[in-house]
Amino acid sequence: MKLTLKIWRQANSKVKGKLFEYSISDVSPDMSFLEMMDVLNEELIQKGDDPIAFDHDCREGICGMCSMFINGQAHGPDRLVTTCQLHMRKFKDGDTITIEPFRANAFPVIKDLVVDRSSFERIQQAGGFISINTSGNTQDANSIPIEKNDADDAFDAATCIGCGACVASCKNASAMLFVSAKVSQYALLPQGKVEATNRVLNMVKQMDEEGFGNCTNTGACEVECPKGISLENIARMNREYLGASIKSK
Amino acid sequence: MISSSVSRKITMAISGLFLVIFLAQHFTINITSVFSEKTFNELSHFMGTNPLVQFVLQPILIFGVVYHFLMGFYLEIINRSSRNIKYSFYKGSSNSSWMSRNMIISGLVILSFLGLHFYDFWFPEIDYKYLKILPENPERYYEELVHKFNNPIRVVLYVISFVFLALHLLHGFDSAFQSIGVNNKYSIAIKKGTTIFSLIIPLGFVFIALFHYLNHG
Amino acid sequence: MKNLNSKVPKGPLADKWTTHKSNINLVSPANKRLIDIIVVGTGLAGASASATLAELGYNVKAFCFQDSPRRAHSIAAQGGINAAKNYQGDGDSTYRLFYDTIKGGDYRSREANVYRLAEVSSNIIDQCVAQGVPFARDYGGLLDNRSFGGVLVSRTFYAKGQTGQQLLLGAYSAMNRQIGRGKIKMYNRHEMMDIVIVDGKARGIISRNLINGNLERHSAHAIVIASGGYGNVFFLSTNAMGSNVSAGWKIHKKGAYFANPCFTQIHPTCIPVSGDHQSKLTLMSESLRNDGRIWVPKNIEDAKAIREGKLIPTEIIEKDRDYYLERRYPAFGNLVPRDVASRAAKERCDAGFGVNKTGEAVYLDFSSAIERYGKEEANVKGLDQNDSSLIKQLGQEVIKSKYGNLFQMYEKIIDQNPYETPMMIYPAVHYTMGGIWVDYNLMTSIPGCYCIGEANFSDHGANRLGASALMQGLADGYFVLPYTIGDYLSGDIRTGRISTETSEFKNAEENIKNQLEKLINNKGKNSVDYFHKKLGNVMWNKCGMSRNEKDLKEAIFEIIKLRQDFHKNINVPGTLDEFNEQLAKAMRVADFLELGELFAKDALARAESCGGHFREEFQTKEGEALRNDKSFNFVSVWEYKGKPSDANLIKERLHYEEIEVKTRSYK
Secondary structure, eight states: OOOOEEEEEOOOSOOOOOEEEEEOOOTTTSEEEEEEEHHHHHHHHHHHHOOOOOOOOSSOOOOOOOOOOETTTTOOSSOOOGGGGGGGGGGGGOEEEEEEEEOOSOOEEEEEEOOHHHHHHHHHHOSSSSOOTSSSSSOOGGGOOHHHHHHHOOOOOOHHOOOOOOEEEEEEOOOHHHHHEEEEEEESSSHHHTHHHHHHHHHHHHHHHHOHHHHOOOOHHHOOOOTTTTHHHHHHHHHHHHHHHOOOO | OOHHHHHHHHHHHHHHHHHHHHHHHHHHHHHHHHOOOHHHHHHHHHHHHHHHHHIHHHHHHHHHHHHHHHHHHHHHHHHHHTTTOSSSOOOOTTTTTTHHTTTTHHHHHHHHHHHIIIIIIHHHHHHIIIIOOOOTTTTTHHHHHHHHOOOHHHHHHHHHHHHHHHHHHHHHHHHHHHHHHHOOOHHHHHHHHHHHHHHHHHHHHHHHHHHHHHHHH | OOOOOOOOOOGGGGGHHHHHHSSSSSOOOOHHTTTTEEEEOHHHHHHHHHHHHHHHHHHHEEOSSSGGGGSSSSGOOOOOOEEEOOOOOOSSHHHHHHHHHHHHHHOSSSSSHHHHHHHHHHHHHHHHHHHHHOOOTTTTBBBEEOOOOOOSSSEEOOOOOOOOHHHHHHOOOOOOOHHTTEEEETTTEEEEEEEEEEEEEEEEEEEEETTTEEEEEOOEEEEEEOOOOOGGSSSSSSSSSOOOOOOHHHHHHHHHEEETTTTTEEEEOOOOOOOOOOOOOOOOOOOGGGOOOOOOOSHHHHHHHHTTTTTGOOOOOOOGOOOOHHHOOOTGGGGGGGGHHHHHHHHIIIIIOOSSSSSOOOEEEEEHHHHHHHHHHHHHHHTTTTTTHHHHHHHHHOOOOOHHHHHHHHHHOOOTTTTTSEEEEEEEEEOOOOEEEOTTTTTSSSSTTEEEEGGGGGSTTTSTTTOHHHHHHHHIIIIHHHHHHHHHHGTTTTTSSOOSSSSHHHHHHHHHHHHHHHHHHHSSBBBBHHHHHHHHHHHHHSSSSSHHHHHHHHHHHHHHHHHHHHHHHBOOOOOSSSSOOOHHHHHHHHHHHHHHHHHHHHHHHSOOOOOBBOBBTTTTTTSOOOHHHHHHHHEEEEOOOSGGOOOOEEEEEOOOOSSOOOOOOOO
16 A cells, blocks of 8 residues: 655654655555554654654553544544554555644643653542552452442443543543543442542542643544543543532531 | 532533523423414413513523523633644544534524524513513513514524524533433433434424414515 | 572471561661662552552652553553462462462472462452452452463453453552652653662662653662563564563663573464564463364365465364364363463464464364353353354353453454454463562662562563463562562661762763763664564574574574674664654663573573473473473573673572472373
């Protein structure tokens, strides 16, 4: 396959970036999208150009590091995959592909397609945990049975990989899906209920301080989420938040 | 209380739901004008003169409307400014409905419609009752209504506005339930119900406008 | 020869850890506040250690090269985590887990360490559940288990196919709590460049900020290396792209011994290579072998026809299929340990029975499991057991609930529906049992420098059993290191803050700066990946699944040549003071090029076959590994002497008090 790529280049966070055009040939349909980028980078290095910086690590769709906005969609046109799992067979010979970084004020560009998602870190630090000691002197794991449905729902919420596709896809750059997934996981488990009130208040507060937009229920996040995190989590968080606002002192 | 994004979202939903109830009530009264001039006049007279409606519900309604659109603007400004560098290629259609992405547009159309509507009915009504303090005539409402729909331009404007009202409701009504935390096994039924409502009510208003235009124009 | 002291406590095996914990020195809570610890790497071991150390009161600085601790490659572990809880009542016990681990490791691990691992394993599950890790549960609300290769009990706890992710997020959340409290200072997108040794003790590191290239000095009273394995020396592996040996290699060059570098695990169930562009391999959980049956065609003509695309696997009838694992190992069948399964696949493919275009793949078939589960479900639901399409549908639903995400992943990569046609799999480099040598306290041969998780060598011997890596990482991080480190630090309570303005720090920084400048100014003709791929080729072909003297000697020669070529012809674009992934990679590959040589040297020195290390010269008539306990019952511990070829071999003899050393048999 032969492709034309329009790729966002930006040297660092302080300068302005713009789209550059590259062409690449001999792309195999079996390549992953990032392998195609590898080939392009090899060519750039051979030519003495600066290769395109992009985040990636596990390349099996679980670490959440890769973060490209491909042809108007986070992680590209395929559903339920990250960029690293997107394969070139999803494109046609002669296609033009626009590649941009995940954009949001809360995700400033570091270089080219690499963005800084530390805002997510700070949200988690604000309350995304259960305050127990890591001493090992806890009660037996089977001492609290958890209803299978709740356990399964908590698991589904917990599968979030923190990639930020929800923010990137949302027209408002809202982080509600990410935050609600974490809030939900703990709200559904008896261990997490103890601190539920403060957790949701603190995490939402931090989310707002980071400069994410507001949720307007467009549902784009759910559709683009590589892990299929459900909007139910956002509803649950809204409920939790309402309850917590009333309860909190 | 509305300092956080989630509170704003919830209050937006509650004010929206309140407006939906008002819309249903408004429609119920208006549709009677098609069947019975008498019933319409009676109901309008009641609404126009009952102190509870006039001095309790009406201010709440006005507050609801004003809150809903002011907050709508405010959120739109925040949301737009949360991504300073825009995508050069953003394919919103692949993951969300046009309605959900353009509430501000449908909302603005409805707001301008409200301006027209207030100019047509509410201001004259206030003028009649509270400024000029003219004697109440319980029979006047139907005539006023029919009179307004003589003008084809107004009818067209009304019809267009109702189309946008439908678009606004198609996303907003269902979405309000999500905002207040309802997303469960009933959600499919809610989606269906709100969709039907969002189509029937605006179409009903269109029907009323056309009906009076065609029968009395 | 230097004397190695493994510091294994005296006394009966089962009491060693308890006695040791009661007898080691402690640091008082007031003094812990005065002590700084650096943790490099934030996978399961590093994150759990950081969190626990911070909670105990130490000041922790944690480093990871990714943009968040949550991205560490522990996250990719799918199958599960072992613990001797015996919730299933199938006869499991601490001793059995210990025994299985030693046996699975082919009697090349340190007995006392493994026993301790088995002992604390059940604590891990309690800890993680309390942290909100959503393990799979049954309808009664209790924890569910599955079974894994190489064992006869169900002791593996899991969270669908994402156990590593959930455990890491648990440890990460514990870390976040401490970051929020200010007890951990987190350095994301920072890479450790070197360790700084002052007066013979580990006292700090030089790190590099990957965003702006700044070199930074960090001092501490102890350094913990938790940087994972070095499987990427093979270029193609199931490791993450960034996984590297550099932290371990840098401390090795400064005095930490490297143990058993050649012990590499080749995982049998990976997605086969599709072409030259391949950048990494994708693993599918070994748990698939619970329900999948592995086979190749019995007739070589069928295999050929399949490779040419003239035949599809579902057309081959039952009697023309060779379920070679079931044939060779009737007792364990498809659930033999990883090394055995991998080698058997290679044996069949080398004999010409491979089934994809490259001839390097075997089938993993779920059709009988689908039928079995379908019938069970039909029975439970009172439906017609003879309706084959219904059975298939019901069976597929069961398989989907168990392995849905793996099947989806396979379909995305290969573009075939594994519910309908058998999967293709082939072994790939997955885990390195070898690593930095540590004593019972997990301290390396540099005082004050510790090594935990996959980065050390201690618990898995020559082969690791499935679902044991997560167990070891968390055991080290949550329950072992935080206590043993106190023994060393108790001597440091009066040291006070360590200055980074000393000549040791200055020299270390200067040295790194020179290395970086040399790479960037070299302006040669070949990229980093060019060299990395070449190295990977040598490693895979000559130090891979089976090894022999001739190949290994060639490998050493080729790696030395390649290393020279690298330093002469490397081309690193960009500058020092910007986000420059090529530069970071070049530093890592430079270390791989040295490690690779030691790896081959170690494989050459170990003239026996054991676990993941298979020397063609040492095998039985049936092609099984032939261990030599008389001459090789030791850990090969390498001391750095200026270059890998000069490395000095020290032997740590292995003594088994509680276990009879037997030939491993899964027949």
